[in-house]
Amino acid sequence: MAMKIRTLRRHVNESFKSLGRNGWMTFASVSAVTVSLVLVGLFLMVMFNLNKIAGDIESDVEVRVYLDQSITQAQQDALEQDLKEVKNVQSVQFQSKKQGLNSLMKSLGNDKKSFADLQKENPLPNAFILKTKKPEQTIHVANQVRDLPNVTDVRYGKGTVEKLFHFIRIARNVGIVLIIGLLFTSVFLIANTIKLTIVARRREIEIMKLVGATNAFVRWPYFIEGLVMGILGSVIPVVLVMVVYRFAYYGLGGNLQQMFIRLIPYHTMTTNLSLLLVGIGAIIGVWGSMSSVRKFLKV
Amino acid sequence: MEDVILMQNVWKAYPNGVMALNGIDLSVKQGEFVYIVGPSGAGKSTFIKMIFRELKPTRGKIFINNKNIANLRERQVPYFRRKIGVVFQDFRLLPKLTVYENVAFALEVIEEHPRTIKKRVMEVLDLVGLKHKMRSFPDQLSGGEQQRVSIARSICNRPPVLIADEPTGNLDPETSWQIMDVFKRINEQGTTIVMATHNRDIVNKIRHRVIALEGGMIVRDQQEGDYGYED
16 A cells, blocks of 8 residues: 555654654653663674674684694605594694795784795794684694694694683673663653653544544554654764774774784674664664554554 | 445443443434434443444444444444544544644545545535634634534535534534534435434424434334433
8 A cells, every 4th residue: 555645744744743842752762762772882893893703713713733844744644644533623724834824924914024034934834724513622622632643732722712702691691681671761761752742642543533544544653753763863873883983993903903803894894783773773763652552542 | 215324233231241232223214314312321322432333332233334334344444434424512623723624634634635625625614604714723713613613524524424422512502503504404415414412402393303212222213203301
């Protein structure tokens, strides 16, 4: 059922009229949405990045088995065979000393000059890189391969991943509880604002229903009202997210990269997060208003 | 003549157990003018509310224009209401809208075309004799004038049936006659009118069919009847 433009214009007019009439309540509701979404925005900004970092590290969960420099090709092949037979090992990959240096340089960024010396005389040994089936198996696998012949050293993540995951889990749970509380408060405030509008127009609605206006027709202005409040409430959070992430990404990102940590790119982050915030705002608004209207429409 | 309203064995029990209507059988032809009379609590209001589907019968069938509205789906109710005009004792006008806007509102919310609205509003305001007051607000009008606005609103969609629940209940006798005059004109255009009333003078003077309710039953159904009982 397509709505006539004239009707849509009427609904939009009606909703802005009552948004204005209940100015203070509108302001309070929009502010509540704003506060909630600011927190949601900052929280998600951190969580998304922590998740990405954890993911990066996790896919990096590997055991590096460094080889004796004097190893023969036959010994090396035998070792590779042995490594493949260790329990819980998913893959075994050979990494020459040259490849090792390249991947180190890559992970440290573009600053190739400081590696110039290293390229002349590469101190890295040849290595096998083992991937385990699950991150938590690294320790066990590392201990098993340490005693194999021609192995000089074994390196692995040493629990950093576990610590990070543990932290993410706690942060997520605390954040989610807090945010859900705030979101419900916003929904409640919007529902209340809409309720005021509806009470002020009870007579109007009564007459509308009496002369045969459809429920949808009665509902539309309130739907728009809620939507507008929700979206207005997401404006400041979106701007804030853009500013804060610009600072975090361009200001802090460089330092973090020295520590092998890469943040989510600026545009990916701000685009997705902005859309998400506007979406959440819209849902809060519409949900609040529709929950009010439902009670009043039973005429 | 067609039955505009046909009730078959209609019962209504309220959730609190009160039986408001006890087996009503009734037929109203197109163009009739019917008074519904009876003491308070006789079921008049329930009867009226049944006709425009504010209430559903507990049992029985109610045909309006040959359509059984007892089993009408909720979403169809608005479209049904467009074929029934309703007038109340308390006018139910919107105080912030002018006379013109109050009538136009009823057509706007059913998404009539603006040109149709303008034309039709002027017609009905002319019919109730208030064209010259179209820019006034309800509180600038007398009770009788307000009721005429409400009547104009109820008929602007050309409903075949007009329901009036105590339309003169808040008005002085003289004004009441004016309202009856408006009803007469509307009735002469072919609209069926069902009017619940306590106004003995009107019923006795302007003779129409009288249906008397008592204890939720029809106790009298008389052409050219009189009010017939003491209040």
